[in-house]
Amino acid sequence: MKNGWRKTTIGEVCEVVNGGTPKTGVAAYWDGPHRWITPAEMGKRLSPCVDETERTLTDLGLENSSARLLPPNSVILSSRAPIGHLVINAVPMATNQGCKGLIPCGEIEYKFLYYYLIGAVELLNSLGTGATFKELSGGKLKDVSIPVAPLPEQRRIVGILDEAFDGIAAAKANADKNLQNARDLFQSHLNAVDGKKVPLGELVNITTGKLDANAAVADGQYPFFTCSREVYAINEHAFDCEAILLAGNNAVGDFNVKHYEGKFNAYQRTYVITVNDKKRVLYRFLYYQMLRSLKKFKEQSVGAGTKFLKLGIINNLEIALPSVAEQERIATEMDSLLEQTDRLQSIYQQKLAALDALKKSLLDQAFTGQM
Secondary structure, eight states: OOTTOEEEEHHHHEEEEEOOOOOTTOGGGEEEEEEEEOHHHHTTOSSSEESOOSEEEOHHHHHTSSOOOBOTTOEEEEEBSSEEEEEEESSOEEEOTTEEEEEEOTTSOHHHHHHHHHHTHHHHHHTOBOSSSOBOOHHHHHHOEEEEOOHHHHHHHHHHHHHHHHHHHHHHHHHHHHHHHHHHHHHHHHHTOOSEEEEGGGTEEEEEOOBOGGGOBTTOSEEEEOSSSSOEEESOOSEEEEEEEEESBOTTSSOOEEEEEEEEEEBTTEEEEEESOTTTOOHHHHHHHHHHTHHHHHHHOBOSSSOBOOHHHHHTOEEEEOOHHHHHHHHHHHHHHHHHHHHHHHHHHHHHHHHHHHHHHHHHHHHTTOO
8 A cells, every 4th residue: 555545444434324214194394405315316317416306305304204414525325225326415415214424524535435435336235235135234334444545645536537537427428429329310210111001900910928937948949038128048939930029018128029030939928920911011121110119019008017018009000001112121221220220239338348447447546556
């Protein structure tokens, strides 16, 4: 460790404060002047600094709960569901019980503490305990070791990290924009397809798989389609054809659609859609029309918990049906656009991985005295 640095614990350089939640059914506790944040809200933040929150407390709300106002420039850590979201409050702020507030003492700069905790998220997660979900206790958090440099050195390091992280955020935003532009272009071409509208039920036959989702095996011979975006495997096939596979529920996210030809099997909630006249509609064209309709399926799905698609919703879907020659042209164009979008998605993921690696490297250097 560099001269002038010392290793101590978070509990020695911070006051660790638990959060709390007033009774949600008491209106007098809510919508007051005091900001109050939760892990779920923290996870939505694009910037570490917070001055507004979705919910607020009254004086009575603070008095009748274990919530406590943290002074500005405290570091707030989500300590469960999940462990590791981090923000800095720009104004006095309370938290719920899923957070720990860290109030730095005069020996440590709040931004130095914030950056250290970013680099220590993996460690903090390993210290969490619990059967249903892991939670990091205040006691364990206080015992986490932290290297502390002299204050001028801390400020120098924070300045370097601020500049570097701003550059990383700008690079990520640029990659986000490029990917979104590609997705928007793809969607605009999907939406531009025109032609006489025909109910899908006139063009296809629709059945479902018969298997439970847990029928998948590790190294099966055939694809096994469920409502997940991931394609699993199975040793027996029930279908040997070209088909469109449509998720019948959104238990694992939004509805999704796939195009496959060959032997396969399917989950009982997966719709297997086969064309009844290939001279009238091409599978590749139909796939893109179904892809275009996923937003509509989401809006029309039913159910209190997991949303699902009724067969009638699919049969009644009206799709544009140009000539087969035009369908072929459109499908070829969409194939090219999809390939470009997928390529950008791959580049985007690589860039994110590289930026994350750069962050980790910078933090390692900062807190081992190499910066």
